[in-house]
Amino acid sequence: MSLILIPPFVQQINSKIAREAGVNLSVLRLDVMHPWVNGNKWYKLKYNLLEAKEKNFTKLLTFGGAYSNHIYATAAASNLFGFHCIGVIRGEEKLPLNPTLSFAVQQGMQLVYLDRQTYRQRNTAALHDSLRQRFGEVFIIPEGGNNLNGVRGCTEIISEAIAFNYVCVACGTATTLAGIALSLHQGQKAIGFPVLKNGSFLAQEIEILLTNYLASDLPTPYSSPTSWELICDYHFGGYAKVNQELLMFSQQFREAYGVPLDYVYTAKMFYGVMDLLQQGFFEKGKSLLLLHTGGLQGNVGMEQRLQ
Structure with missing residues (x-):
């Protein structure tokens, strides 16, 4: 299995x-990795796809909202690696399809819709059996990609060559943060910015996730x-x-630094970091690495909703 x-x-x-805060600020550009399967999405999919191949599955099934980066990336990866893929979408079907779901269908994903109450059971054995x-x-x-395979992939995001005091990441399921926490050495700190209310x-x-991962036989740097x-304030x-x-x-931010941000995840985290810098939250002389986790595809649909 390969992907360029x-x-x-x-x-x-x-x-x-x-500069005024006395902090070195950098961004890890995961968004540039691939046109469709980029950011933390690839890392969370990688070992799930490998396991599916090793076990000779031909069909994948996953879950997401109508603007989901995960649905978008899984549809593309399934097509690239020869899987039939089913996307279980939260809520009712709305036509015409938005850009995210249109792309998923173009990649061969079969869409299935669940009402929101049933969708809340997405992690239960009963719904999986059904x-x-x-x-x-x-x-x-x-x-x-919120499982131990996803965490394992995310342990590979930060290489030992990347040395920063703080690594900041937006959180939806927090799979990425768990992987980052397992891959940093003591003295470094991971900071997550939940994009959900009451996160x-x-x-x-x-x-x-951390307890289950460390209890497994999966590899971990530390x-x-x-x-x-x-x-949780942003x-x-x-x-x-x-x-x-x-x-x-x-x-x-894009005009100043040439870094496009997605509205659902990275923009909120970047906004939070810049606000905290102004508040003096980070000690002078420290270095911050912000993870750009991709997801730019969702901006098109978000902009259409806001018009």
């Missing part, structure tokens, strides 16, 4: 705000995770909630 990927690179952000009865033997990838519940999810924390009203302030920030 552009290696991510670290881009220095020469920001007046960072879906297998309907679609046959399918390899199920959780929403957002503090993710702390328990992270602890479960025997214990580094310190981590969640900062969700802008909840998941996929966007206002004009965030849109303006994203536009200005």
